[in-house]
Each structure stands twice: as structure tokens, then as C-alpha cells.
Amino acid sequence: MPNWLLPEHIADVLPSEARKIEELRRQMLDNFRLYGYELVMPPLLEYVESLMTGAGQDTELRTFKLVDQISGRMLGLRADMTTQVARIDAHLLNRNSVTRLCYAGSVLHTRPSGLHTTREPLQIGAEIYGHAGLEADAEIQELALASLAMAGFTDVRLDLSHVGVLRAILAEDPAAAKDEAALYLLLRAKDVPGLETQTAGYAPAIRAALLALPSLYGDVEVLKRARDVLPDLPGIAKALAELAALAASAIGRADVAIDLADLRGYQYESGAMFALYVPGLPNAVARGGRYDHVGEAFGRARPATGFSMDLRELARLLPTAERKHSIRAPWGNAPELKEKIAELRKAGEVVIQSLPGHSNEQDEFECDRALVLDDSGSNWILKNLG
Known part of the structure; x- marks a missing residue:
């Protein structure tokens, strides 16, 4: 190799x-x-x-x-x-x-x-x-x-979720709470057939709520639908209210979406979660x-x-x-040359001294000016290279 x-x-x-x-x-x-x-x-x-x-x-x-x-x-x-x-x-x-x-x-x-x-x-x-x-x-x-x-x-999508929804549901059924890790993976993958199998023995209301989560995604209207189909639990009500407030604060700055099954980070997150997406990348930025x-x-x-x-x-x-406009200067130890180069760099200019016998090749800089002696041979001046 x-x-x-x-x-x-x-x-x-x-x-x-x-x-x-x-x-x-x-x-x-x-x-x-x-x-x-x-x-x-x-x-x-x-x-x-x-x-x-x-x-x-x-x-x-x-x-x-x-x-x-x-x-x-x-x-x-x-x-x-x-x-x-x-x-x-x-x-x-x-x-x-x-x-x-x-x-x-x-x-x-x-x-x-x-x-x-x-x-x-x-x-x-x-x-x-x-x-x-x-x-x-x-x-x-x-x-x-x-x-x-x-x-x-400027074209940004904000996806909101909340771990409180799932945790409030699991707290109502010991069998579901015991399977928390497996349910997390199934919900994250939106694996509805797998969820149907996993939740077969749960309380009917809890099973229905878990099976509803993968479909609860879309614009902010999803929050209204979630209130209708999910159990009337304090933890769920609090989570949905927080998501509504965060969505309202982002209106005009991003396209807001809700996804109650987007649980990446669930294992150590404790409340509202968000992900930001931009065109050109499949992953959240x-x-x-x-x-x-x-x-x-x-x-x-x-x-x-x-x-x-x-x-x-x-x-x-x-x-x-874009390449940074810069100044080409000859190599030398003359005090006047060094003083002029120091003055230009202090003013924020990029000054590249050409080492003897070598040309400069850079991706980052474009030498559009050169430091040269004037006709009298005593003053260093900038010459436009075009």
C-alpha cells in the first residue's frame, strides 16, 4: 500500500x-x-x-x-x-x-x-x-x-421533534417501557411493520399512539393532528406546546417541519430537539x-x-x-524594501516575496500588483499588473 x-x-x-x-x-x-x-x-x-x-x-x-x-x-x-x-x-x-x-x-x-x-x-x-x-x-x-x-x-428547513412525547407514552405501560431501546430504533427507522410486531402485547391506547408516531410528520398542522390522535397526557401536552412555540419563533427564518419520530439524539436529549437541512446535503447540517x-x-x-x-x-x-488580491515583491534585505513591505502588511495587504530563482504558484493568491523601484531608483512603489 x-x-x-x-x-x-x-x-x-x-x-x-x-x-x-x-x-x-x-x-x-x-x-x-x-x-x-x-x-x-x-x-x-x-x-x-x-x-x-x-x-x-x-x-x-x-x-x-x-x-x-x-x-x-x-x-x-x-x-x-x-x-x-x-x-x-x-x-x-x-x-x-x-x-x-x-x-x-x-x-x-x-x-x-x-x-x-x-x-x-x-x-x-x-x-x-x-x-x-x-x-x-x-x-x-x-x-x-x-x-x-x-x-x-437562506433556503433552510427546520425539523422539530420532542423526546417528551415518546417518554410520556412509555410511562403509561411497563411492557412498552421495558422495550424502550427497541422502540427507539423502530421509530427512528419509521419501521411500521416492525412496530406492529413489537407492540402486539401492549395496552391498546399505547399501541395506537406508538403506531401513530411515524405518520406524525409534516408542517406545523401536524401538532393539531397529534393532539387529536395521541393520549391526553400532561407530558404530551407540554411537549406539543413547546414545539408550537419553537415553530412560531422560526417562522420567516426557515421552512418549519414537525417529525415526532425523528429521535436521533434521544438517548441523552431530554426535551425539544431540532435538525437543520439545506439543499445539496442529504444529512442534517x-x-x-x-x-x-x-x-x-x-x-x-x-x-x-x-x-x-x-x-x-x-x-x-x-x-x-475567490483568490485574494496580493502584491509581489522581490527578495532583498534593503531596509527601505523591508520597511515598505512591513507597512503594506500592517495595512492588511498580502505581500509575497519571490525567492531567488523561483516563481510563485498559489491557489489562494493572485498577484495583481508588484512592488518595484521608481525611475529614480530610490523609492518603492506599487505597479498595477493588470
């Missing part, structure tokens, strides 16, 4: 693509800061017990594991940064007030999470801790939509939701809600970045 080959679904990022990703990262983090979010940088690897705390089975299957040669304990390379940030809030910052945190960094997956996706996403996200009200969910949803708008995406119980395993339960997205996948949809 040639030694330049990379593992499947792992790829280098070349200059023009890297610039798109980095510019997106900077713009989004700067925007997060305008909302009051503080940047944190969790480590790339931790003890497996810490990484798996509060995470679902999906996260464990996606996590690379290795043995620490210092302690002999099992380490994991992070597959998601959400639980790490929850640990920072609960264990290190330990604030009593509302805390807004954001992050950006690479994560690693044992398998790709979707069609044509990388196993090394560049995850960026934001989280709010300490407020249990729907206001925090609405802010996170607004911030996720604003992030996509900043990247140039961003996912978010409420996860109030993750911090509990770190010794401090805190209300929490947040979202994350993969910048590498998002950047693939953006047009090729």
Missing part, C-alpha cells in the same frame, strides 16, 4: 477548502461572542469513563479507544464535544448563574455518520447552561439559524436540543440546551473562494 494513502473517509484539506472552513469558523465564533458565549477548548482525548458519561450507545460505538501508556487506563478520542463542555460547566466552572459556552475543534468517528461524510468532522457549537425555560431553546435555535445565514444559506441530565453524572445536574454542526461538511456546499 502506498504510504501516502489515508484511511477511508479521512482526507487532507487543501488550501482553498481550508480557507473556506477557517473563515466560517472565525465568523461563527465571533458571532457567538456577540451573543455572550465564552470559548472553551476541551482536550482531544480523555478517559473513556468521562467521555461516555451521559452519552448514549451511539457515542460509545463511534469512539476510538486506546490504552494510556502512562496510567494503563483506557482513553477515548472524542466523538462529540457536547459532554465535554457539560463537564466543564458542571465540574470546573461550577457557576450558579446562566453560562453560555461555545467551542470548535476536530472530533473523530469510528464510522462515517452519513452518506459521503468524513470520519473527522470539525465540530462547532454553542450551549446554554442554567436555564430550564423555553427561552434558552429559542435562543439556541435562533443562533443555529443565524450561523447558517452567515454562511450564505446542524442538530441541537435540550439535555438537562448530562451534567448530573459529573456531580451537578444543570438545565442545558445547545447545538453543533460540522464545518467541513458545510464548507463543501459553498462556492470556491
Whole structure:
């Protein structure tokens, strides 16, 4: 095997693509800061017990594991940064007030999470801790939509779901509650024949409710239909009311859809969940939701809600970045030349000095001007190259 080959679904990022990703990262983090979010940088690897705390089975299957040669304990390379940030809030910052945190960094997956996706996403996200009200969910949803708008995406679909619906149904039937994991997989796949078989021995009302969930998707009118066909339970009523409020807050910013069987993230989410889709990608570009119980395993339960997205996948949809106009300068140590180059760079200009005997080949820069001596041979001036 040639030694330049990379593992499947792992790829280098070349200059023009890297610039798109980095510019997106900077713009989004700067925007997060305008909302009051503080940047944190969790480590790339931790003890497996810490990484798996509060995470679902999906996260464990996606996590690379290795043995620490210092302690002999099992380490994991992070597959998601959400639980790490929850640990920072609960264990290190330990604030009593509302805390807004954001992050950006690479994560690693044992398998790709979707069609044509990388196993090394560049995850960026934001989280709010300490407020249990729907206001925090609405802010996170607004911030996720604003992030996509900043990247140039205006045709966005927002899919809303809520784990409270399924959990309220399961709480009414011990047999159904015992099969929670199997029901979750069947609902996520919208496997109606499988659901019919799985629910054969359940209470009639509970079975009917579970069989109705896969068909409860569409525009916001689905919420009215859900009230008609689902049991009149406080947990369901509360979940549907929250979905209605979040849908109303997004009207005009995105096409809103409801899908009560979209349960990705169900294993550690605790309330409303959302996914954002844009044309050109089969997978959601961003996912978010409420996860109030993750911090509990770190010794401090805190209300929490947040979202994350993969910048590498998002950047693939953006047009090729235009080449940056730049200035070509000769190589030399003359004080006047160095002073002029420093002055231009301080003003924000890209100045590329040509090394002796070599031409410059760049994907990122287009030298449309050159630094040359004037006719007197004493002053450095810019010459337009056309």
C-alpha cells in the first residue's frame, strides 16, 4: 500500500477548502461572542469513563479507544464535544448563574455518520447552561439559524421533534417501557411493520399512539393532528406546546417541519430537539436540543440546551473562494524594501516575496500588483499588473 494513502473517509484539506472552513469558523465564533458565549477548548482525548458519561450507545460505538501508556487506563478520542463542555460547566466552572459556552475543534468517528461524510468532522457549537425555560431553546435555535445565514444559506428547513412525547407514552405501560431501546430504533427507522410486531402485547391506547408516531410528520398542522390522535397526557401536552412555540419563533427564518419520530439524539436529549437541512446535503447540517441530565453524572445536574454542526461538511456546499488580491515583491534585505513591505502588511495587504530563482504558484493568491523601484531608483512603489 502506498504510504501516502489515508484511511477511508479521512482526507487532507487543501488550501482553498481550508480557507473556506477557517473563515466560517472565525465568523461563527465571533458571532457567538456577540451573543455572550465564552470559548472553551476541551482536550482531544480523555478517559473513556468521562467521555461516555451521559452519552448514549451511539457515542460509545463511534469512539476510538486506546490504552494510556502512562496510567494503563483506557482513553477515548472524542466523538462529540457536547459532554465535554457539560463537564466543564458542571465540574470546573461550577457557576450558579446562566453560562453560555461555545467551542470548535476536530472530533473523530469510528464510522462515517452519513452518506459521503468524513470520519473527522470539525465540530462547532454553542450551549446554554442554567436555564430550564423555553427561552434558552429559542435562543439556541435562533443562533443555529443565524450561523447558517452567515454562511450564505437562506433556503433552510427546520425539523422539530420532542423526546417528551415518546417518554410520556412509555410511562403509561411497563411492557412498552421495558422495550424502550427497541422502540427507539423502530421509530427512528419509521419501521411500521416492525412496530406492529413489537407492540402486539401492549395496552391498546399505547399501541395506537406508538403506531401513530411515524405518520406524525409534516408542517406545523401536524401538532393539531397529534393532539387529536395521541393520549391526553400532561407530558404530551407540554411537549406539543413547546414545539408550537419553537415553530412560531422560526417562522420567516426557515421552512418549519414537525417529525415526532425523528429521535436521533434521544438517548441523552431530554426535551425539544431540532435538525437543520439545506439543499445539496442529504444529512442534517446542524442538530441541537435540550439535555438537562448530562451534567448530573459529573456531580451537578444543570438545565442545558445547545447545538453543533460540522464545518467541513458545510464548507463543501459553498462556492470556491475567490483568490485574494496580493502584491509581489522581490527578495532583498534593503531596509527601505523591508520597511515598505512591513507597512503594506500592517495595512492588511498580502505581500509575497519571490525567492531567488523561483516563481510563485498559489491557489489562494493572485498577484495583481508588484512592488518595484521608481525611475529614480530610490523609492518603492506599487505597479498595477493588470
